[in-house]
Amino acid sequence: MEEKNINETIELLEQKSFPALKSILNDMMPADIALLFEELDNTDKVIAFRLLGKELAAETFAYLDSDSQINLTQAISDKEIHDVFDRLFIDDAVDAIEEMPANVVTRILNNTDSETRKLINDILKYPERSAGSIMTVEYVNLRRDMTVSQAIEKIRREGSDKETIYTCYVTENRKLVGIVGVSTLLTSKDDQIVEDIMEKNVISVSAYDDKEDVAMTINKYGFIAIPVVDKDSRLIGIVTVDDAIEVIQQETTEDISIMAAMEPIEESYFKTSVFSHAKKRMLWLMILMISATVTGVVMQNYENAISAFPILVSCIPMLMDTGGNSGSQSATMMIRGIALGDIRFSDIFRVVFKEFRISILVSVALGVVNFVRIIIMHSFGILGDTGGQSVYLIAAIVSLSLILVVILAKFIGCTLPLLADKIGLDAALMASPIISTIVDAFAVFIYFKIATTFLNIGF
Amino acid sequence: MEEKNINETIELLEQKSFPALKSILNDMMPADIALLFEELDNTDKVIAFRLLGKELAAETFAYLDSDSQINLTQAISDKEIHDVFDRLFIDDAVDAIEEMPANVVTRILNNTDSETRKLINDILKYPERSAGSIMTVEYVNLRRDMTVSQAIEKIRREGSDKETIYTCYVTENRKLVGIVGVSTLLTSKDDQIVEDIMEKNVISVSAYDDKEDVAMTINKYGFIAIPVVDKDSRLIGIVTVDDAIEVIQQETTEDISIMAAMEPIEESYFKTSVFSHAKKRMLWLMILMISATVTGVVMQNYENAISAFPILVSCIPMLMDTGGNSGSQSATMMIRGIALGDIRFSDIFRVVFKEFRISILVSVALGVVNFVRIIIMHSFGILGDTGGQSVYLIAAIVSLSLILVVILAKFIGCTLPLLADKIGLDAALMASPIISTIVDAFAVFIYFKIATTFLNIGF
Numbered sequence: 001m002e003e004k005n006i007n008e009t010i011e012l013l014e015q016k017s018f019p020a021l022k023s024i025l026n027d028m029m030p031a032d033i034a035l036l037f038e039e040l041d042n043t044d045k046v047i048a049f050r051l052l053g054k055e056l057a058a059e060t061f062a063y064l065d066s067d068s069q070i071n072l073t074q075a076i077s078d079k080e081i082h083d084v085f086d087r088l089f090i091d092d093a094v095d096a097i098e099e100m101p102a103n104v105v106t107r108i109l110n111n112t113d114s115e116t117r118k119l120i121n122d123i124l125k126y127p128e129r130s131a132g133s134i135m136t137v138e139y140v141n142l143r144r145d146m147t148v149s150q151a152i153e154k155i156r157r158e159g160s161d162k163e164t165i166y167t168c169y170v171t172e173n174r175k176l177v178g179i180v181g182v183s184t185l186l187t188s189k190d191d192q193i194v195e196d197i198m199e200k201n202v203i204s205v206s207a208y209d210d211k212e213d214v215a216m217t218i219n220k221y222g223f224i225a226i227p228v229v230d231k232d233s234r235l236i237g238i239v240t241v242d243d244a245i246e247v248i249q250q251e252t253t254e255d256i257s258i259m260a261a262m263e264p265i266e267e268s269y270f271k272t273s274v275f276s277h278a279k280k281r282m283l284w285l286m287i288l289m290i291s292a293t294v295t296g297v298v299m300q301n302y303e304n305a306i307s308a309f310p311i312l313v314s315c316i317p318m319l320m321d322t323g324g325n326s327g328s329q330s331a332t333m334m335i336r337g338i339a340l341g342d343i344r345f346s347d348i349f350r351v352v353f354k355e356f357r358i359s360i361l362v363s364v365a366l367g368v369v370n371f372v373r374i375i376i377m378h379s380f381g382i383l384g385d386t387g388g389q390s391v392y393l394i395a396a397i398v399s400l401s402l403i404l405v406v407i408l409a410k411f412i413g414c415t416l417p418l419l420a421d422k423i424g425l426d427a428a429l430m431a432s433p434i435i436s437t438i439v440d441a442f443a444v445f446i447y448f449k450i451a452t453t454f455l456n457i458g459f
Numbered sequence: 460m461e462e463k464n465i466n467e468t469i470e471l472l473e474q475k476s477f478p479a480l481k482s483i484l485n486d487m488m489p490a491d492i493a494l495l496f497e498e499l500d501n502t503d504k505v506i507a508f509r510l511l512g513k514e515l516a517a518e519t520f521a522y523l524d525s526d527s528q529i530n531l532t533q534a535i536s537d538k539e540i541h542d543v544f545d546r547l548f549i550d551d552a553v554d555a556i557e558e559m560p561a562n563v564v565t566r567i568l569n570n571t572d573s574e575t576r577k578l579i580n581d582i583l584k585y586p587e588r589s590a591g592s593i594m595t596v597e598y599v600n601l602r603r604d605m606t607v608s609q610a611i612e613k614i615r616r617e618g619s620d621k622e623t624i625y626t627c628y629v630t631e632n633r634k635l636v637g638i639v640g641v642s643t644l645l646t647s648k649d650d651q652i653v654e655d656i657m658e659k660n661v662i663s664v665s666a667y668d669d670k671e672d673v674a675m676t677i678n679k680y681g682f683i684a685i686p687v688v689d690k691d692s693r694l695i696g697i698v699t700v701d702d703a704i705e706v707i708q709q710e711t712t713e714d715i716s717i718m719a720a721m722e723p724i725e726e727s728y729f730k731t732s733v734f735s736h737a738k739k740r741m742l743w744l745m746i747l748m749i750s751a752t753v754t755g756v757v758m759q760n761y762e763n764a765i766s767a768f769p770i771l772v773s774c775i776p777m778l779m780d781t782g783g784n785s786g787s788q789s790a791t792m793m794i795r796g797i798a799l800g801d802i803r804f805s806d807i808f809r810v811v812f813k814e815f816r817i818s819i820l821v822s823v824a825l826g827v828v829n830f831v832r833i834i835i836m837h838s839f840g841i842l843g844d845t846g847g848q849s850v851y852l853i854a855a856i857v858s859l860s861l862i863l864v865v866i867l868a869k870f871i872g873c874t875l876p877l878l879a880d881k882i883g884l885d886a887a888l889m890a891s892p893i894i895s896t897i898v899d900a901f902a903v904f905i906y907f908k909i910a911t912t913f914l915n916i917g918f
Contacts, residue, residue: 160646162642166625183625187618201487221490224700241704242678242700245707248708249678256791256794257792259715269792269801270801277813282825286824290828293777293832293836296773299772300843306772313765314756314758317752317758317779325719328891331719336716337727337728342727342728361737362737362741366744384762432787
């Protein structure tokens with residue numbers, strides 16, 4: 001359907017069949033129009049944009065990616081800028097402005113009403129990751145002494161300009177004293193007093209709180225919106241659930257990138273340039289590449305063992321990979337648990353004890369399977385020379401090393417993310433790539449230490 | 460604050476100060492009471508639960524984890540079961556019932572009103588991952604010929620039993636013909652007709668659609684709820700945004716587990732037993748352990764090269780790790796892009812071309828740094844014997860191998876997740892662990908192939 005819409009739109013644009021195009025566009029959802037616009041070139045985008053009703057144009061603008069927002073804003077007239085930006089919800093306007101070059105921002109601020117301008121400037125002053133930066137200031141305000149019918153009357157009068165009317169905020173001298181849902185108002189008797197039906201036990205956040213924490217709070221309580229207050233508990237805005245979902249998705253994408261040793265990209269995959277992708281991936285690859293040489297140096301120290309017992313070499317990748325994977329499993333559990341608020345640094349002893357027991361079960365099972373594998377592969381002549389030693393001894397050495405490596409890997413994997421979080425680093429940094437690199441060096445060391453001890457090679 | 464509440468509650472329980480405890484509990488949010496309950500033993504949990512008002516008890520029940528839900532249900536009377544389950548929203552009741560043993564389910568169904576029982580049974584018949592399984596059937600239904608004031612009247616009469624009144628659904632012969640938000644109703648004139656103000660272009664989903672897709676649709680359009688229809692477009696339920704967030708979080712957690720080579724656990728980290736954790740981690744570790752032996756066998760084939768040029772050994776871990784990390788980066792980009800709906804299989808050529816250009820930039824940079832590193836480390840005598848060859852030649856061999864490995868790794872990393880998704884597998888399977896294992900074998904092979912060619916070792 002999408003594909004069809006795009007082709008149809010482009011055809012109608014080429015034929016200059018604007019009335020037909022207009023009626024198609026004005027029947028679509030803003031989010032879908034925005035997706036379609038991303039396929040058009042800049043000239044077509046401006047033409048199509050001008051066919052949208054004013055309200056729809058503003059709504060669509062909010063869904064565009066920032067490149068398209070910038071291009072459109074540069075192409076349209078001052079009057080059109082006014083029409084769009086005065087209709088946008090303040091949080092969407094701020095989202096758009098934050099990504100724009102300074103000269104475009106100035107032009108926008110010059111072409112919006114003084115009230116809108118003030119609201120935009122108020123929100124722009126909050127730090128990038130704060131609740132303040134994603135809040136909106138368009139909500140319905142009630143007084144505690146209003147009756148239900150007065151409150152409903154006020155909502156009906158003012159509601160159309162507000163981002164959400166579903167939760168209304170009761171204030172006194174700008175201080176937040178309660179909240180009341182529209183559903184509560186509507187299902188209460190007309191002459192009841194707001195104070196008697198409002199929820200007084202209000203959960204609110206500060207404008208300087210991390211927006212991720214705010215999103216998690218909204219999620220925890222199943223809210224549609226959460227009030228944002230200043231240090232004197234004066235209501236200054238609200239954060240709505242749709243922005244919370246976006247924050248959660250963004251933070252998860254960032255975490256997943258970091259867990260794969262990349263700096264997060266700002267735009268979508270295709271919007272990000274090749275050069276910028278390369279830049280985001282290079283740094284960690286370099287660091288890990290240099291770190292991995294430690295394992296090489298350790299390995300090289302045991303040259304004699306390798307030449308005397310060539311069979312030992314064939315087990316190195318298996319040991320390194322299994323150690324890395326075991327450690328990554330534990331690290332991933334921790335990182336996700338920390339992100340969801342299920343695991344904290346104070347749980348570290350419980351975690352270590354639990355991971356220790358898990359690693360015993362897992363490593364012994366792996367060790368046994370591995371022992372059998374070596375015997376079988378050796379009997380088929382696939383493995384290297386045992387250097388005159390019994391294959392059972394070699395298999396025992398490898399399996400014992402494997403067990404110790406897995407136990408150690410799980411210990412490293414579960415503690416590093418918690419420690420990173422404790423000292424204020426992103427726990428996601430301590431994911432597979434770093435854990436593997438660290439475990440690799442230990443794995444090779446443990447392996448050759450055990451091998452040389454049991455095989456009596458002097459060092 | 461939480462810690463304090465828990466201790467206070469336990470103290471009050473021990474002192475049997477039930478009135479004080481009751482007043483504390485009845486002032487808390489259901490989500491917080493549920494968190495507190497998880498710290499209590501079963502007897503205390505039942506005592507505390509009985510102190511809650513009926514409405515709050517039902518709301519709190521919905522937030523409990525399934526173990527606590529089962530324990531509580533088994534401990535309370537038939538009358539109490541009735542009070543809780545008839546007050547729960549149907550989707551929450553179904554969530555709870557799905558995890559319960561058969562005898563408890565029978566007891567619940569025997570103690571709910573026939574209407575509730577029918578609704579529960581209706582939803583239970585939908586497959587686990589379907590939209591039907593998370594929908595609710597409690598919504599406000601309007602007729603197209605109603606006036607705004609009639610519609611508001613109906614909402615005020617029926618609204619308190621409905622999960623959301625924020626979007627109302629207009630039906631004709633049970634067919635969905637439009638939707639109208641409460642905000643639209645409230646901000647319209649009393650005598651307007653619903654048909655004239657409703658949105659006719661309704662986006663709906665089927666009860667058998669994957670719940671993840673439904674959650675993504677709710678997110679895409681910023682909806683509070685989405686209607687669920689049967690094949691004749693009759694309205695059968697709605698999915699609300701809070702359930703959508705839960706689905707998104709759950710699916711992400713599952714994806715992240717799978718990406719770290721674990722089968723997803725059902726409960727939280729601490730709720731899951733050591734044995735069950737071990738079981739979820741074992742399978743993939745085994746598969747990968749066995750697969751990694753391929754790399755070992757490849758390596759072993761080049762024993763002669765290793766003994767002639769010991770310096771070669773020290774670079775193996777670096778090559779394996781860098782290859783694995785480069786491939787994981789690309790795979791992670793794809794997996795997340797697929798999950799967010801940004802990347803599809805049809806993009807595969809664009810992706811491969813883009814990753815190819817990225818890999819050229821990244822690999823050449825890594826190659827140069829690595830070349831310099833080898834020269835420097837060799838001059839300090841840290842690296843092994845060059846076997847009489849120039850260290851520049853060795854460094855060139857390693858760097859050339861590195862470049863080819865990174866390019867190949869990024870190719871494998873970007874194609875496998877897309878292919879997995881195409882054939883209906885979970886793209887998250889093709890993450891770091893598998894990619895690393897595959898790349899490792901190629902890395903060792905490429906490396907020794909190049910080394911033996913340039914160093915003229917006969918094979």
